[in-house]
Amino acid sequence: MNLLEISDLHVSYDGIKAVKGIDLSLASGEIVALIGANGAGKTTTLKAICGIVRARSGKILFEGEDIGVLPPHGLASRGIALVPEGRGLFGRSSVEENLEMGAYSRSDTEIAHDLEKIYTLFPRLKERRKQAAGTLSGGEQQMASLGRALMSRPRLLFLDEPSMGLAPIMVQKIFETIRSLEGMTILLVEQNAKIALSMSQRGYVMESGKITLAGASGALLENPLVRAAYLG
Ligand SMILES: Nc1ncnc2c1ncn2[C@@H]1O[C@H](COP(=O)(O)OP(=O)(O)OP(=O)(O)O)[C@@H](O)[C@H]1O
Numbered sequence: 593m594n595l596l597e598i599s600d601l602h603v604s605y606d607g608i609k610a611v612k613g614i615d616l617s618l619a620s621g622e623i624v625a626l627i628g629a630n631g632a633g634k635t636t637t638l639k640a641i642c643g644i645v646r647a648r649s650g651k652i653l654f655e656g657e658d659i660g661v662l663p664p665h666g667l668a669s670r671g672i673a674l675v676p677e678g679r680g681l682f683g684r685s686s687v688e689e690n691l692e693m694g695a696y697s698r699s700d701t702e703i704a705h706d707l708e709k710i711y712t713l714f715p716r717l718k719e720r721r722k723q724a725a726g727t728l729s730g731g732e733q734q735m736a737s738l739g740r741a742l743m744s745r746p747r748l749l750f751l752d753e754p755s756m757g758l759a760p761i762m763v764q765k766i767f768e769t770i771r772s773l774e775g776m777t778i779l780l781v782e783q784n785a786k787i788a789l790s791m792s793q794r795g796y797v798m799e800s801g802k803i804t805l806a807g808a809s810g811a812l813l814e815n816p817l818v819r820a821a822y823l824g
């Protein structure tokens with residue numbers, strides 16, 4: 593059984609169709625890329641999976657359970673975390689408070705230990721832990737947002753354009769970290785098709801609300817249509 597299985601997902605905003613019947617699956621341990629241009633429907637797909645917007649129709653199964661009906665706060669305890677587009681930090685709260693919020697659904701005794709692990713992963717966040725998250729650089733905010741998601745100990749992680757607006761060196765750092773998250777199942781949404789496909793085992797190409805191509809990432813990187821449209 594796939595960890596995540598989406599079938600015939602439709603999402604509309606006030607009658608305007610943003611996602612038009614997509615099928616998408618993730619097996620346990622896979623990194624899968626979802627690429628596509630501006631407005632293709634990538635974020636809307638993630639929002640529907642995470643209960644931030646309601647699907648008009650379709651099925652979203654996580655370990656066989658229909659999670660399409662859950663509110664967003666029902667996901668963390670099931671092991672699902674989202675690093676949203678724009679990072680979604682609480683700008684006036686400190687870095688550490690933001691990280692701790694990621695653990696809100698946990699009641700175990702290892703939260704402090706995991707916080708230290710995040711600081712080992714991103715020493716910069718430790719240096720800035722008392723600072724308001726809104727005062728961090730873009731790259732540091734991306735680290736904090738990823739760190740917050742990891743604090744929930746997810747098994748399934750959604751990343752919405754983690755490279756957006758970051759300097760190349762920072763993009764490299766973020767993706768190195770993502771690659772080091774062994775065993776985690778990841779859906780990586782990116783406009784940066786090259787980096788997303790080189791990081792993933794499989795990929796989906798989304799255009800105007802539909803999946804137009806899917807396959808092994810290596811093959812997509814070589815595909816003339818993908819090259820012409822996304823790898824310029
Ligand atoms: N809150 C909203 N209300 C109305 N329309 C929306 C809303 N959010 C997105 N849309 C529309 O839905 C479509 C899909 O948008 P979406 O944000 O999912 O695309 P995307 O692939 O994530 O794009 P980007 O790469 O720019 O983030 C677009 O036509 C967009 O204008």
Ligand SMILES: [Mg+2]
Nearest residue numbers: 634635636677
């Ligand atoms: Mg988006």
